[in-house]
Amino acid sequence: MKDEASKTIRLALPIIIGELAQMALHLIDSAMVGAISYKQLAAAALVLNAMNIPFVIGIGMTISVSQMVSLAHGRRDSPLVSHYFFNGFILCAITALVISLTLVFGKDILYHLGQDPEVVTLAIPFMQLMGLSIIPMLLFMTLKQFADGLEYTRTAMTLSLAGMPLNILLNWLLIYGNWGFPRLELAGAGWATLITRSLMFLALGAIILKHKTFSKYIAVSSNQWKLRSKTMRELLHIGVPSSLQIGMEAGAFAVSGIIIGTLGAVAQASHQIALSCASFTFMVSMGLAQAGSIRVSNAFGGNNWSKIFIIGKSTIFTALIYGIICAIAFGVFRNQLPKAFNDNAQVLEMAGLLLLFAAVFQISDSTQAISAGLLRGIKDVKVPTILIGIAYWVVAIPFGYVLAFHYNLGAVGMWVGLIVGLTLASIFLITRFFKMTRRNTLEADTEKQSAANYISE
Template sequence: MSPYKTEARNTLRLALPIIFGELAQMSLHLIDTAMIGYTGYKQLAAAALVLNVINIPFIFAIGITISVAQMVSLAHGKFDKPLVSHYFYNGFWLCAFCGVLISALLLFNRDILLHLKQDPEVVTLAMPFMTLMSISIVPMVLFMTLKQFTDGLQYTKTAMVLSIAAIPINVFLNWLLIYGNWGFPRMELIGAGYATLVTRTTIFIVLAIVILRHKIFRKYIAIARSQWYLKRSTLKQLLKIGIPSSLQIGMEAGAFAGSGIIVGTIGAAEQAAHQIALSCASFAFMVSVGLSQAGSIRVSHAYGTLNYKRITIIGKSTIAMACIYGSICCALFMLFRNQLPFLFNDEAHVTNIAATLLLLAAIFQIPDAVQATSAGLCRGIKDVNVPTIFIFIAYWILGIPLGYLMAFTFGWKEKGIWLGFISGLSFSAIFLTLRFLKKIRRG
């Protein structure tokens, strides 16, 4: 077992900065949710509505950025610095184009909020927030692109430090703009939108300066003059990884976002409770994302030299860590399901519903951690097409239809939606794990 322990330790060492960075990013979301929630549950429902609508296209752009880490890691594994620079340059402009395009599409289609059968007061509150969140997609996508570059080189602490530093900035801006402190106008939900936009722009600019000036990254910039040109075949390589990756995480995020919109047709209180439970589950999921990304980067690095024995050890040890982590989360959600909702809202009818949903969230913690990790490992060996089909089946053939059936035909309402999550995540975990193990046996 010594090689497995060694590789697990190395994966965890790489994963920890990614995990802290992801948790910091999710903390920004949780802080916004909590600070908005205490202005009223309809404000919270409006924020949930906007995030659910934006999340699907936003996640697509984030998926494209994943290709940067994958291709940079592969070139790094071959010790080819010029190729690293070439992938970075092409990846940056590809992601920038995607971010601007998605932001523009959301801005010009804000009226979609009027056609989702939501509470009219919630929609009115959501419209200006939608504008600000759509604009903030551009700096966030650019930040994530730079982060994927540094992560692909296995320097994961850089983006982590900035992500953590963003928390106090965001909290302070929220305190000023949501509640109207220090003479600022009380803007409530709109204030949270401005705070998010400023915070995302700040961390992008700082990370860009670090990459351009720090000696670790400057060597890739210095040799890049001959490599910084757009090349169609390179863009195709990035898209070949990026589009399936986007579809994978987009279908998952889309299923959760779509479920939020469906729950919103039941009622504003149910939508607020759903957002509370989903925020807690999403926070826990960030550790799985970190394990997935670290496992993917390390597997991709080993794949550069076709070292299948090492790929096998890294993969199996990473899946084992995901199982252990999922079990811990399951126990914590069950123990604290009645206390966690009060971090976001203190209205009894909202917190009671959220406590029930957190119990259901506890059940899918293990399959959620395993499916995220297995999907990342498959990406690391450039296996993206079949896993994308599995994820489509898991969420859009099983999860959402079953959830809708149980919610409205069986009358289980928001609980039915979450039971659909459990079925979809379990399918995804089983088949993605089997797929990865099958591919490495063939290798």
């Protein structure tokens, strides 16, 4: 099991670094905007919460590319890999365009969420720019999923890291108006994000089209780059449930943020700080989930259920250890971490309290994300989607709302609800994965034994 865990971690590390780099861009934006005022930080939080659900739905659709590419790669079928890549890219491009236009033209919804009017006024221009940046970001993610599905994970990681200093420089120029640039404040962060994401997409696209590593998949484009309804259905079979799964979890956090925002700008800013820290650690879990899913999908392509079981067990154990480490870190540094975002005394105090609750759910958050990824790797997506929906939307949000408003626990009540939802999701999904793998391993062993008996006779 230790050997399989090591293989998964080696594959996951570049993915994790790339994911952390992407998350770091949001943290940098929050910190640099928060230095102006906590209302600017609250406005950024409002936009990120409002667009989080459609954005992660788009990310879920890109996951279908890595899943199908990995499956075809496991069968050693390069033309099929190329075919899935092309159809997946077109599907994700359409998805990105729809999401972007929805956010840009639907920006006025921010006026109807019961938020601080000054916060909403600051948020509107940022919403437009972030909505536009969805297009290059999801296209970059699609190319990244293609490369990751082939287990070439370093390229996207390198570009993600390169994007960080560029984004910081653009923020410094456009948020604060340095070197003669206009002082755009929060809108400047939006422009910096749009420019950085566009350049990252163009760079990764050029590498995939021109580098020899991917040449055998590009060489067959004349035959394989054709749209087929059957292929689209296969991608949607993975993409839609994956989008719903990720969307329901992210949506639970986004809705909780909007609900907390009705309590005032201090509560909203505090929630955003704690959530930003939790989201940063979650990116490691997402990287492990992605790596585990790719390895499981590859083994699934070869119908090797015993290997699927070992990979899954070792990855879940790794998630458990990681969750414990994060929980301890949040508990120890809960009063220091918020100072990187803001200096308002009320915000710092409440954010420190919320980080204690974030520490509690680190274990269940990590294990549920990885279990969901493993289940996607064996193409089990429908039942897990239902289980996730129950955990977050039937239990977590209603329970948190009752605690927040009927028992006057405020933001703390919503976070308790999230803890309960994440714990239920973790239990549901881990149980589901081991049930599926044990059953299929037993069936595969029975078939092998029957074949062996037939040959001996």
